[in-house]
Amino acid sequence: MKGIIIYKGKYGATRQYAIWLGNILNIPAVVAGSEAKGDLESVDYIILGTSVYIGKLQLRQWVEQHQDLLLRKRLFLFLVAGTPVSEKEKLQEYIAVNVSAEIRSRCSCFFLPGKLVFNKLSLPDKILLRMGSWLAKKRGENIVMTDYNHVSRELLFEIVDAVGKLNEAAIK
Ligand SMILES: Cc1cc2nc3c(=O)[nH]c(=O)nc-3n(C[C@H](O)[C@H](O)[C@H](O)COP(=O)(O)O)c2cc1C
Known part of the structure:
Protein backbone atom coordinates (compact mmCIF):
# COMPACT_ATOMS: atom_id res chain seq x y z
CA MET A 1 0.00 0.00 0.00
CA LYS A 2 1.16 3.51 -0.77
CA GLY A 3 1.42 6.08 1.97
CA ILE A 4 2.65 9.59 2.71
CA ILE A 5 3.37 11.59 5.85
CA ILE A 6 2.13 15.17 5.95
CA TYR A 7 3.40 17.08 8.96
CA LYS A 8 3.58 20.52 10.51
CA GLY A 9 5.53 21.64 13.57
CA LYS A 10 7.62 24.61 14.56
CA TYR A 11 10.87 23.74 16.32
CA GLY A 12 11.79 20.31 15.00
CA ALA A 13 10.14 17.70 17.24
CA THR A 14 7.36 16.84 14.77
CA ARG A 15 9.80 17.00 11.86
CA GLN A 16 12.14 14.58 13.61
CA TYR A 17 9.36 12.03 14.21
CA ALA A 18 8.13 12.44 10.61
CA ILE A 19 11.61 11.86 9.16
CA TRP A 20 12.21 8.76 11.32
CA LEU A 21 8.79 7.40 10.40
CA GLY A 22 9.38 8.08 6.71
CA ASN A 23 12.67 6.16 6.88
CA ILE A 24 11.19 3.23 8.79
CA LEU A 25 8.13 2.89 6.52
CA ASN A 26 9.98 3.92 3.38
CA ILE A 27 7.44 6.60 2.45
CA PRO A 28 7.89 10.34 1.85
CA ALA A 29 7.57 12.83 4.71
CA VAL A 30 6.39 16.20 3.40
CA VAL A 31 5.77 19.51 5.17
CA ALA A 32 2.09 20.44 4.93
CA GLY A 33 1.62 22.82 2.04
CA SER A 34 4.65 21.56 0.08
CA GLU A 35 2.88 18.48 -1.27
CA ALA A 36 1.74 18.19 -4.88
CA LYS A 37 -1.96 17.36 -5.32
CA GLY A 38 -1.05 14.14 -7.12
CA ASP A 39 1.03 13.03 -4.08
CA LEU A 40 -2.17 12.83 -2.04
CA GLU A 41 -4.49 11.41 -4.68
CA SER A 42 -2.24 8.45 -5.42
CA VAL A 43 -1.82 7.12 -1.86
CA ASP A 44 -3.93 4.63 0.12
CA TYR A 45 -3.11 6.05 3.53
CA ILE A 46 -1.96 9.37 4.97
CA ILE A 47 -0.11 9.84 8.25
CA LEU A 48 -0.76 13.29 9.69
CA GLY A 49 1.84 14.65 12.13
CA THR A 50 1.27 17.79 14.15
CA SER A 51 2.34 19.59 17.30
CA VAL A 52 0.06 21.64 19.53
CA TYR A 53 0.36 25.29 20.58
CA ILE A 54 -2.00 26.64 23.24
CA GLY A 55 -4.51 23.99 22.39
CA LYS A 56 -4.32 24.49 18.63
CA LEU A 57 -2.99 21.84 16.27
CA GLN A 58 -0.45 23.14 13.79
CA LEU A 59 -2.08 21.03 11.10
CA ARG A 60 -5.63 22.15 11.86
CA GLN A 61 -6.10 24.44 8.86
CA TRP A 62 -4.52 22.00 6.42
CA VAL A 63 -6.80 19.21 7.61
CA GLU A 64 -9.85 21.47 7.19
CA GLN A 65 -8.76 22.42 3.69
CA HIS A 66 -8.23 18.79 2.64
CA GLN A 67 -11.19 17.25 4.42
CA ASP A 68 -12.87 15.82 1.29
CA LEU A 69 -9.72 14.09 0.12
CA LEU A 70 -8.87 12.84 3.61
CA LEU A 71 -12.28 11.22 3.93
CA ARG A 72 -11.36 8.94 1.02
CA LYS A 73 -8.15 7.67 2.66
CA ARG A 74 -7.09 5.51 5.59
CA LEU A 75 -5.77 7.97 8.17
CA PHE A 76 -3.27 7.97 11.04
CA LEU A 77 -2.46 10.98 13.17
CA PHE A 78 0.40 11.56 15.58
CA LEU A 79 0.19 14.44 17.99
CA VAL A 80 3.40 15.87 19.47
CA ALA A 81 2.89 17.80 22.70
CA GLY A 82 4.34 18.89 26.00
CA THR A 83 1.45 17.23 27.81
CA PRO A 84 2.62 13.84 29.12
CA VAL A 85 1.30 10.89 27.09
CA SER A 86 -0.21 9.52 30.31
CA GLU A 87 -2.72 12.42 30.20
CA LYS A 88 -4.75 10.74 27.45
CA GLU A 89 -7.98 12.62 28.11
CA LYS A 90 -6.35 16.01 27.65
CA LEU A 91 -4.55 14.88 24.50
CA GLN A 92 -7.75 13.39 23.08
CA GLU A 93 -9.49 16.66 23.85
CA TYR A 94 -6.95 18.54 21.67
CA ILE A 95 -7.94 16.31 18.77
CA ALA A 96 -11.67 16.55 19.52
CA VAL A 97 -11.50 20.36 19.47
CA ASN A 98 -9.35 20.66 16.33
CA VAL A 99 -10.44 17.81 14.06
CA SER A 100 -13.94 17.18 12.71
CA ALA A 101 -15.90 14.12 13.86
CA GLU A 102 -15.88 12.64 10.32
CA ILE A 103 -12.09 12.73 10.12
CA ARG A 104 -11.71 11.47 13.70
CA SER A 105 -13.90 8.48 12.98
CA ARG A 106 -11.50 7.23 10.28
CA CYS A 107 -8.29 8.16 12.04
CA SER A 108 -6.07 6.14 14.39
CA CYS A 109 -4.43 8.58 16.81
CA PHE A 110 -1.07 8.32 18.56
CA PHE A 111 0.48 10.60 21.17
CA LEU A 112 4.18 11.41 21.24
CA PRO A 113 6.12 13.53 23.74
CA GLY A 114 7.83 16.62 22.37
CA ASN A 149 13.44 16.65 25.26
CA HIS A 150 11.47 13.39 25.22
CA VAL A 151 11.71 12.84 21.47
CA SER A 152 12.78 9.26 20.82
CA ARG A 153 12.68 6.97 17.77
CA GLU A 154 11.61 3.99 19.90
CA LEU A 155 8.32 5.71 20.70
CA LEU A 156 7.20 5.24 17.11
CA PHE A 157 6.72 1.48 17.52
CA GLU A 158 2.92 1.67 18.01
CA ILE A 159 2.26 3.70 14.89
CA VAL A 160 4.73 1.62 12.85
CA ASP A 161 2.91 -1.49 14.06
CA ALA A 162 -0.51 -0.09 13.11
CA VAL A 163 0.64 0.86 9.61
CA GLY A 164 2.32 -2.56 9.26
CA LYS A 165 -0.99 -4.28 10.07
CA LEU A 166 -2.73 -2.23 7.39
CA ASN A 167 -0.12 -3.34 4.85
CA GLU A 168 -0.42 -6.99 5.95
CA ALA A 169 -4.22 -6.88 5.62
CA ALA A 170 -3.85 -5.54 2.08
CA ILE A 171 -1.59 -8.46 1.08
CA LYS A 172 -3.98 -11.16 2.46
C1 LIG B 1 4.09 28.73 22.89
C2 LIG B 1 3.92 27.27 23.16
C3 LIG B 1 2.67 26.76 23.45
C4 LIG B 1 2.50 25.40 23.71
N1 LIG B 1 1.25 24.94 24.00
C5 LIG B 1 1.08 23.63 24.32
C6 LIG B 1 -0.21 23.14 24.67
O1 LIG B 1 -1.22 23.83 24.65
N2 LIG B 1 -0.31 21.83 25.03
C7 LIG B 1 0.77 20.99 25.03
O2 LIG B 1 0.61 19.83 25.36
N3 LIG B 1 1.99 21.44 24.66
C8 LIG B 1 2.17 22.72 24.32
N4 LIG B 1 3.40 23.18 23.93
C9 LIG B 1 4.52 22.23 23.80
C10 LIG B 1 4.78 21.85 22.33
O3 LIG B 1 3.65 21.19 21.77
C11 LIG B 1 6.01 20.94 22.27
O4 LIG B 1 7.12 21.76 22.61
C12 LIG B 1 6.25 20.26 20.94
O5 LIG B 1 7.35 19.41 21.05
C13 LIG B 1 6.49 21.23 19.81
O6 LIG B 1 6.77 20.49 18.65
P1 LIG B 1 7.35 21.18 17.31
O7 LIG B 1 8.72 21.64 17.62
O8 LIG B 1 7.32 20.10 16.30
O9 LIG B 1 6.41 22.29 16.98
C14 LIG B 1 3.60 24.53 23.69
C15 LIG B 1 4.88 25.04 23.37
C16 LIG B 1 5.04 26.40 23.12
C17 LIG B 1 6.41 26.92 22.80
Whole structure:
Protein backbone atom coordinates (compact mmCIF):
# COMPACT_ATOMS: atom_id res chain seq x y z
CA MET A 1 0.00 0.00 0.00
CA LYS A 2 1.16 3.51 -0.77
CA GLY A 3 1.42 6.08 1.97
CA ILE A 4 2.65 9.59 2.71
CA ILE A 5 3.37 11.59 5.85
CA ILE A 6 2.13 15.17 5.95
CA TYR A 7 3.40 17.08 8.96
CA LYS A 8 3.58 20.52 10.51
CA GLY A 9 5.53 21.64 13.57
CA LYS A 10 7.62 24.61 14.56
CA TYR A 11 10.87 23.74 16.32
CA GLY A 12 11.79 20.31 15.00
CA ALA A 13 10.14 17.70 17.24
CA THR A 14 7.36 16.84 14.77
CA ARG A 15 9.80 17.00 11.86
CA GLN A 16 12.14 14.58 13.61
CA TYR A 17 9.36 12.03 14.21
CA ALA A 18 8.13 12.44 10.61
CA ILE A 19 11.61 11.86 9.16
CA TRP A 20 12.21 8.76 11.32
CA LEU A 21 8.79 7.40 10.40
CA GLY A 22 9.38 8.08 6.71
CA ASN A 23 12.67 6.16 6.88
CA ILE A 24 11.19 3.23 8.79
CA LEU A 25 8.13 2.89 6.52
CA ASN A 26 9.98 3.92 3.38
CA ILE A 27 7.44 6.60 2.45
CA PRO A 28 7.89 10.34 1.85
CA ALA A 29 7.57 12.83 4.71
CA VAL A 30 6.39 16.20 3.40
CA VAL A 31 5.77 19.51 5.17
CA ALA A 32 2.09 20.44 4.93
CA GLY A 33 1.62 22.82 2.04
CA SER A 34 4.65 21.56 0.08
CA GLU A 35 2.88 18.48 -1.27
CA ALA A 36 1.74 18.19 -4.88
CA LYS A 37 -1.96 17.36 -5.32
CA GLY A 38 -1.05 14.14 -7.12
CA ASP A 39 1.03 13.03 -4.08
CA LEU A 40 -2.17 12.83 -2.04
CA GLU A 41 -4.49 11.41 -4.68
CA SER A 42 -2.24 8.45 -5.42
CA VAL A 43 -1.82 7.12 -1.86
CA ASP A 44 -3.93 4.63 0.12
CA TYR A 45 -3.11 6.05 3.53
CA ILE A 46 -1.96 9.37 4.97
CA ILE A 47 -0.11 9.84 8.25
CA LEU A 48 -0.76 13.29 9.69
CA GLY A 49 1.84 14.65 12.13
CA THR A 50 1.27 17.79 14.15
CA SER A 51 2.34 19.59 17.30
CA VAL A 52 0.06 21.64 19.53
CA TYR A 53 0.36 25.29 20.58
CA ILE A 54 -2.00 26.64 23.24
CA GLY A 55 -4.51 23.99 22.39
CA LYS A 56 -4.32 24.49 18.63
CA LEU A 57 -2.99 21.84 16.27
CA GLN A 58 -0.45 23.14 13.79
CA LEU A 59 -2.08 21.03 11.10
CA ARG A 60 -5.63 22.15 11.86
CA GLN A 61 -6.10 24.44 8.86
CA TRP A 62 -4.52 22.00 6.42
CA VAL A 63 -6.80 19.21 7.61
CA GLU A 64 -9.85 21.47 7.19
CA GLN A 65 -8.76 22.42 3.69
CA HIS A 66 -8.23 18.79 2.64
CA GLN A 67 -11.19 17.25 4.42
CA ASP A 68 -12.87 15.82 1.29
CA LEU A 69 -9.72 14.09 0.12
CA LEU A 70 -8.87 12.84 3.61
CA LEU A 71 -12.28 11.22 3.93
CA ARG A 72 -11.36 8.94 1.02
CA LYS A 73 -8.15 7.67 2.66
CA ARG A 74 -7.09 5.51 5.59
CA LEU A 75 -5.77 7.97 8.17
CA PHE A 76 -3.27 7.97 11.04
CA LEU A 77 -2.46 10.98 13.17
CA PHE A 78 0.40 11.56 15.58
CA LEU A 79 0.19 14.44 17.99
CA VAL A 80 3.40 15.87 19.47
CA ALA A 81 2.89 17.80 22.70
CA GLY A 82 4.34 18.89 26.00
CA THR A 83 1.45 17.23 27.81
CA PRO A 84 2.62 13.84 29.12
CA VAL A 85 1.30 10.89 27.09
CA SER A 86 -0.21 9.52 30.31
CA GLU A 87 -2.72 12.42 30.20
CA LYS A 88 -4.75 10.74 27.45
CA GLU A 89 -7.98 12.62 28.11
CA LYS A 90 -6.35 16.01 27.65
CA LEU A 91 -4.55 14.88 24.50
CA GLN A 92 -7.75 13.39 23.08
CA GLU A 93 -9.49 16.66 23.85
CA TYR A 94 -6.95 18.54 21.67
CA ILE A 95 -7.94 16.31 18.77
CA ALA A 96 -11.67 16.55 19.52
CA VAL A 97 -11.50 20.36 19.47
CA ASN A 98 -9.35 20.66 16.33
CA VAL A 99 -10.44 17.81 14.06
CA SER A 100 -13.94 17.18 12.71
CA ALA A 101 -15.90 14.12 13.86
CA GLU A 102 -15.88 12.64 10.32
CA ILE A 103 -12.09 12.73 10.12
CA ARG A 104 -11.71 11.47 13.70
CA SER A 105 -13.90 8.48 12.98
CA ARG A 106 -11.50 7.23 10.28
CA CYS A 107 -8.29 8.16 12.04
CA SER A 108 -6.07 6.14 14.39
CA CYS A 109 -4.43 8.58 16.81
CA PHE A 110 -1.07 8.32 18.56
CA PHE A 111 0.48 10.60 21.17
CA LEU A 112 4.18 11.41 21.24
CA PRO A 113 6.12 13.53 23.74
CA GLY A 114 7.83 16.62 22.37
CA LYS A 115 10.69 18.90 23.26
CA LEU A 116 11.09 22.45 24.41
CA VAL A 117 14.16 24.69 24.43
CA PHE A 118 12.91 27.95 25.87
CA ASN A 119 15.84 30.06 24.61
CA LYS A 120 15.24 28.92 21.02
CA LEU A 121 11.60 30.08 20.97
CA SER A 122 10.61 33.20 19.07
CA LEU A 123 9.68 36.16 21.28
CA PRO A 124 5.93 35.78 20.52
CA ASP A 125 6.13 32.09 21.48
CA LYS A 126 7.99 32.90 24.71
CA ILE A 127 5.24 35.34 25.62
CA LEU A 128 2.50 32.91 24.53
CA LEU A 129 4.00 30.12 26.61
CA ARG A 130 4.21 32.34 29.70
CA MET A 131 0.60 33.44 29.22
CA GLY A 132 -0.59 29.90 28.46
CA SER A 133 1.18 28.56 31.52
CA TRP A 134 -0.36 31.29 33.70
CA LEU A 135 -3.87 30.62 32.36
CA ALA A 136 -3.41 26.86 32.72
CA LYS A 137 -2.40 27.31 36.36
CA LYS A 138 -5.63 29.25 36.98
CA ARG A 139 -7.59 26.29 35.56
CA GLY A 140 -5.65 23.95 37.84
CA GLU A 141 -3.67 22.58 34.87
CA ASN A 142 -0.01 22.68 34.01
CA ILE A 143 1.94 23.75 30.90
CA VAL A 144 5.64 23.03 31.39
CA MET A 145 8.01 25.96 30.72
CA THR A 146 11.32 24.38 31.65
CA ASP A 147 13.39 22.70 28.91
CA TYR A 148 12.71 19.05 28.10
CA ASN A 149 13.44 16.65 25.26
CA HIS A 150 11.47 13.39 25.22
CA VAL A 151 11.71 12.84 21.47
CA SER A 152 12.78 9.26 20.82
CA ARG A 153 12.68 6.97 17.77
CA GLU A 154 11.61 3.99 19.90
CA LEU A 155 8.32 5.71 20.70
CA LEU A 156 7.20 5.24 17.11
CA PHE A 157 6.72 1.48 17.52
CA GLU A 158 2.92 1.67 18.01
CA ILE A 159 2.26 3.70 14.89
CA VAL A 160 4.73 1.62 12.85
CA ASP A 161 2.91 -1.49 14.06
CA ALA A 162 -0.51 -0.09 13.11
CA VAL A 163 0.64 0.86 9.61
CA GLY A 164 2.32 -2.56 9.26
CA LYS A 165 -0.99 -4.28 10.07
CA LEU A 166 -2.73 -2.23 7.39
CA ASN A 167 -0.12 -3.34 4.85
CA GLU A 168 -0.42 -6.99 5.95
CA ALA A 169 -4.22 -6.88 5.62
CA ALA A 170 -3.85 -5.54 2.08
CA ILE A 171 -1.59 -8.46 1.08
CA LYS A 172 -3.98 -11.16 2.46
C1 LIG B 1 4.09 28.73 22.89
C2 LIG B 1 3.92 27.27 23.16
C3 LIG B 1 2.67 26.76 23.45
C4 LIG B 1 2.50 25.40 23.71
N1 LIG B 1 1.25 24.94 24.00
C5 LIG B 1 1.08 23.63 24.32
C6 LIG B 1 -0.21 23.14 24.67
O1 LIG B 1 -1.22 23.83 24.65
N2 LIG B 1 -0.31 21.83 25.03
C7 LIG B 1 0.77 20.99 25.03
O2 LIG B 1 0.61 19.83 25.36
N3 LIG B 1 1.99 21.44 24.66
C8 LIG B 1 2.17 22.72 24.32
N4 LIG B 1 3.40 23.18 23.93
C9 LIG B 1 4.52 22.23 23.80
C10 LIG B 1 4.78 21.85 22.33
O3 LIG B 1 3.65 21.19 21.77
C11 LIG B 1 6.01 20.94 22.27
O4 LIG B 1 7.12 21.76 22.61
C12 LIG B 1 6.25 20.26 20.94
O5 LIG B 1 7.35 19.41 21.05
C13 LIG B 1 6.49 21.23 19.81
O6 LIG B 1 6.77 20.49 18.65
P1 LIG B 1 7.35 21.18 17.31
O7 LIG B 1 8.72 21.64 17.62
O8 LIG B 1 7.32 20.10 16.30
O9 LIG B 1 6.41 22.29 16.98
C14 LIG B 1 3.60 24.53 23.69
C15 LIG B 1 4.88 25.04 23.37
C16 LIG B 1 5.04 26.40 23.12
C17 LIG B 1 6.41 26.92 22.80
